[in-house]
Amino acid sequence: QVQLVESGGGLAQAGGSLRLSCTASRIILSINTMGWYRQAPGKQRELVAGTSGGSTNYADSVKGRFTISGDSAKNTVYLQMNSLKPEDTAVYYCNAKFYGVNYWGKGTLVTVSS
16 A cells, blocks of 8 residues: 655746655655646646656646655655646646556645736
């Protein structure tokens, strides 16, 4: 089992930056896939960025602006978000896929003002 705790959300102005953190209860190198999803009001949850086996992937809407990275010593995965836009406003969730099971954090709210 994996517990995930997100932090780093908050209010930012358009064009600004935020960094989200997701700390896992076990060694992240042992986790198959980790990623960040987001869900805006009235919309479905969508993948923002993911990392698996050293490779990364991003939603087209965040390519060039967001970067996912990890610190195995801290069991933490980060999402650096730059050039934020109002449409990035959402609850951001950390996800881990471990032996075929999906685990989720409780989410952290990101609000971007114009």
